Amino acid sequence: MELKDKTLPGEPIQGNRTRAPLYAPNFFSSFGRPEPCTFCCSPPITGRRWKAIPGKQLAEEIIELKARFGFDMLRFQDANFGVAEKRTKELCQALVDLDADVWWNGTIEIETIMRYKDDLPEESKCHLLWLGAESGKAEMQERIGKNIGIDNIPIAYST
Numbered sequence: 353m354e355l356k357d358k359t360l361p362g363e364p365i366q367g368n369r370t371r372a373p374l375y376a377p378n379f380f381s382s383f384g385r386p387e388p389c390t391f392c393c394s395p396p397i398t399g400r401r402w403k404a405i406p407g408k409q410l411a412e413e414i415i416e417l418k419a420r421f422g423f424d425m426l427r428f429q430d431a432n433f434g435v436a437e438k439r440t441k442e443l444c445q446a447l448v449d450l451d452a453d454v455w456w457n458g459t460i461e462i463e464t465i466m467r468y469k470d471d472l473p474e475e476s477k478c479h480l481l482w483l484g485a486e487s488g489k490a491e492m493q494e495r496i497g498k499n500i501g502i503d504n505i506p507i508a509y510s511t
């Protein structure tokens with residue numbers, strides 16, 4: 353995903369760093385995930401269920417938290433932030449509509465991001481999505497039970 357505006361917050365400073373450290377707290381907006389990876393603790397712990405704060409509610413909570421704590425950026429540390437495209441769209445649209453002015457990043461699976469066809473995440477100040485495939489080998493995909501199409505990995509990176 354290419355950003356149109358690459359300007360991140362933080363003042364330029366002297367020395368070998370170019371910017372002041374960003375205040376970027378972690379945030380968990382969901383619990384669990386539906387993937388079956390055999391090596392991971394998540395499937396047996398969560399029963400492959402996924403519960404999440406709805407998109408618009410999440411945007412409103414982010415705005416309230418930003419007003420209280422004044423951070424520059426939010427890191428969504430969910431096991432898979434982007435499981436539900438509908439929720440992500442609602443979040444992005446609400447962040448845009450409410451002029452949230454918060455940079456954010458999160459995790460998303462290779463074959464999930466391929467379904468995202470618009471620029472809403474970018475417009476809502478998503479500056480980074482961490483793509484997950486677990487393995488680049490078809491044999492290993494089969495072994496761990498995830499079965500991501502290996503050919504989809506480079507396609508997802510160019511989405």
Ligand code: SF4
Nearest residue numbers: 385387389392394431
């Ligand atoms: S995708 Fe990641 S978090 Fe989800 S089950 Fe597989 S290894 Fe665990």
